[in-house]
Amino acid sequence: MLLDAAIELGAERPLAAIPVDDIVREAGVAKGTFYVHFADRSAFMVELHTRFELEMRRAVAAAVEGLSPGRDRLLTGARASLDACAAQSATKSLLLEARADPSIANAIARRNEAFAQDSTDDFAVLGVADPDVAARLFVAMVAEAALVEIELGRTDERVRSALGSFVTNTE
Amino acid sequence: MLLDAAIELGAERPLAAIPVDDIVREAGVAKGTFYVHFADRSAFMVELHTRFELEMRRAVAAAVEGLSPGRDRLLTGARASLDACAAQSATKSLLLEARADPSIANAIARRNEAFAQDSTDDFAVLGVADPDVAARLFVAMVAEAALVEIELGRTDERVRSALGSFVTNTE
DNA sequence: TGTACATCAGTGAACGCGCGTTCACTGATGTAC
DNA sequence: TGTACATCAGTGAACGCGCGTTCACTGATGTAC
Numbered sequence: 001m002l003l004d005a006a007i008e009l010g011a012e013r014p015l016a017a018i019p020v021d022d023i024v025r026e027a028g029v030a031k032g033t034f035y036v037h038f039a040d041r042s043a044f045m046v047e048l049h050t051r052f053e054l055e056m057r058r059a060v061a062a063a064v065e066g067l068s069p070g071r072d073r074l075l076t077g078a079r080a081s082l083d084a085c086a087a088q089s090a091t092k093s094l095l096l097e098a099r100a101d102p103s104i105a106n107a108i109a110r111r112n113e114a115f116a117q118d119s120t121d122d123f124a125v126l127g128v129a130d131p132d133v134a135a136r137l138f139v140a141m142v143a144e145a146a147l148v149e150i151e152l153g154r155t156d157e158r159v160r161s162a163l164g165s166f167v168t169n170t171e
Numbered sequence: 172m173l174l175d176a177a178i179e180l181g182a183e184r185p186l187a188a189i190p191v192d193d194i195v196r197e198a199g200v201a202k203g204t205f206y207v208h209f210a211d212r213s214a215f216m217v218e219l220h221t222r223f224e225l226e227m228r229r230a231v232a233a234a235v236e237g238l239s240p241g242r243d244r245l246l247t248g249a250r251a252s253l254d255a256c257a258a259q260s261a262t263k264s265l266l267l268e269a270r271a272d273p274s275i276a277n278a279i280a281r282r283n284e285a286f287a288q289d290s291t292d293d294f295a296v297l298g299v300a301d302p303d304v305a306a307r308l309f310v311a312m313v314a315e316a317a318l319v320e321i322e323l324g325r326t327d328e329r330v331r332s333a334l335g336s337f338v339t340n341t342e
Numbered sequence: 343t344g345t346a347c348a349t350c351a352g353t354g355a356a357c358g359c360g361c362g363t364t365c366a367c368t369g370a371t372g373t374a375c
Numbered sequence: 376t377g378t379a380c381a382t383c384a385g386t387g388a389a390c391g392c393g394c395g396t397t398c399a400c401t402g403a404t405g406t407a408c
Contacts (some may be wrong), residue, residue, distance in 0.1 A: 030353040032397085037351090040382055041395065054210060096271040100185060100264075133333040136319060137312045144311030148201040148304065166337040190361055201365085201386040208384090212362065 001038060002027050003048055008095055016050065020087050046107045052094045053108055057115055059084035064118070072124035073166050078142045082160060085146035095143050126167065130168030139165065173198045173208060174219055181261030186219065187268050195286065217278045223265045224279055228286055230255035245293035246335050249313045253331060256317035263321050265273070266314050297338065 005027035009018050020041060024031050038044040063080030067073040085091040099105045117133055123131035123138070147158050152159075176198035180189050191212060196200050196240040234251030238244040256262040271275045287306055294309070295300035316330050323330075 014273065016271070020396090021394070031355095031395095032353050033351075034394070093271075094363095098273045100187070100267040102185065112252050128333070130329045130333050133319065134336060135328055137315050137333060137337065139313030141308045141312050144308050148307060158301045159304055161306055162299070162301050163304060165299050166308065168339050191363090192361075202362095202388095203386050204384075206363070207386095 002029070002034060003051060004046070006044070007088070007090045009094040014097060015045065015090060015093040016101065020026070028031050041061060043105050045101070049094060049098050049104050049108055053111070055088070056081055056084050060118075069118075069121040070162045071122070071167055074126075074167060077122075078092060078138075078145070079117065079160055081142050082146055082149060082155065086149055086155050090147060095146060105154055113146065120167075126150075138166075152153055173200070173205060173215070173224060177215070177219055178261045179258070181264040184264075185268060186216065186261060186264040187272065197333070205319060212272050214274070217275055220265060220269050220275050220279055223259065224259065224263075226259070227252060231289075239266050240289075240291070240292040240296045242297060242338055245290060245338060246308070247301055248290065248293075249316075249334050251307075252313050253317055253320060257320060258328050262317060309337075310341075 002023060002076035006015060006018060006023050009015075009022060009026055018032060022036050022168065023044075024034050027033075034044070037046065060077045060080045064073045066076045067076060085095070088094070097104070098108060116132075119138060122133045123134040128134045141163060145163055148159050149155055173194060175188060177189060177194050179184075180193060180197055180336045191202060191205050194215075195205050195237060198204075204217070209218065231248045233245045235248045256266070259265070268275070269279055287303075287310065290306035290309060291302045292306040299305045312334060316334055319330050320326055
């Protein structure tokens with residue numbers, strides 16, 4: 001499948017630097033096939049990021065299912081994110097490129113608002129002054145944590161508890 | 172000047188998407204002139220990011236001059252970073268693209284280690300378990316804060332104090 | 343069961359264009375005598 | 376002071392190639408009768 005092929009190649013180099021030629025070769029189909037399934041390269045890239053984003057959401061939602069807002073839910077969600085990132089070979093490219101390309105950034109960012117609401121609720125319960133801003137900063141920190149783990153080549157408890165050290169336990 | 176011209180254009184669209192043609196037109200020089208000063212486009216981009224990075228370092232160093240490691244120095248440095256980012260029209264592009272392009276990322280990342288030592292010292296004083304990891308996560312958070320301010324179109328005290336809310340005062 | 347036709351994912355050669363890079367040339371400035 | 380020559384930043388037309396996109400064609404599958 002074309003999307004899977006791109007993810008495969010995206011483990012080695014930036015997704016943005018992978019030509020359609022390479023993607024179809026990896027997928028074992030002809031070049032024209034690419035355009036049977038996608039309007040253009042840009043639509044393909046958006047689809048790639050959309051899949052990743054939905055996967056992350058699903059993983060987090062499943063992990064925090066039933067937990068009430070607060071520190072524990074926040075950090076449980078963060079750990080689930082890191083697990084999902086670790087399971088995805090092109091995570092680094094996906095995280096670093098998602099916002100650099102405006103067409104992708106627009107397509108994704110718009111949908112993320114509802115998702116971000118969860119962490120905002122967590123910070124609200126923690127009594128933070130501006131929970132929406134705090135949530136956004138925290139998400140950036142989790143993404144960075146994912147990149148650290150990728151560089152280490154494994155999940156790392158030190159990284160994960162470092163995340164926790166930024167969130168004071170007030171409960 | 173070519174670097175300034177690129178920064179100018181980088182306020183509107185990703186630096187990576189700006190052709191050499193546009194840069195020289197903005198600078199008011201011929202295309203060949205570009206290659207009189209830079210070996211190739213990649214060297215130019217690295218230089219662009221290097222300038223930004225040095226500017227940030229200088230701003231932070233000046234701001235924390237004389238302060239001893241700890242929460243206050245950490246947050247003072249963060250605020251100085253945000254001020255420097257706000258003063259730079261292409262900050263968004265610079266922050267988002269620096270790590271997506273491997274050739275730039277390599278050139279920059281190597282030099283940043285010494286710089287990161289300062290924040291690591293701050294976290295060490297704060298008694299955090301893994302100060303180096305915490306420092307790295309914090310830097311990511313500051314970068315995100317800069318992006319928030321760019322979207323707002325102005326500096327914002329709420330964003331800045333949100334950064335502080337992640338760092339418990341233990342002094 | 344067999345024949346004719348429609349549909350459509352898939353094909354891959356060819357196209358074209360954007361863009362980075364080159365290079366022979368210019369003209370201003372500096373140096374030698 | 377004037378002439379010849381060297382240097383070198385700057386020029387811009389031309390090149391070439393990588394890469395996204397197109398399109399006429401194929402062949403397998405489904406449907407009608």
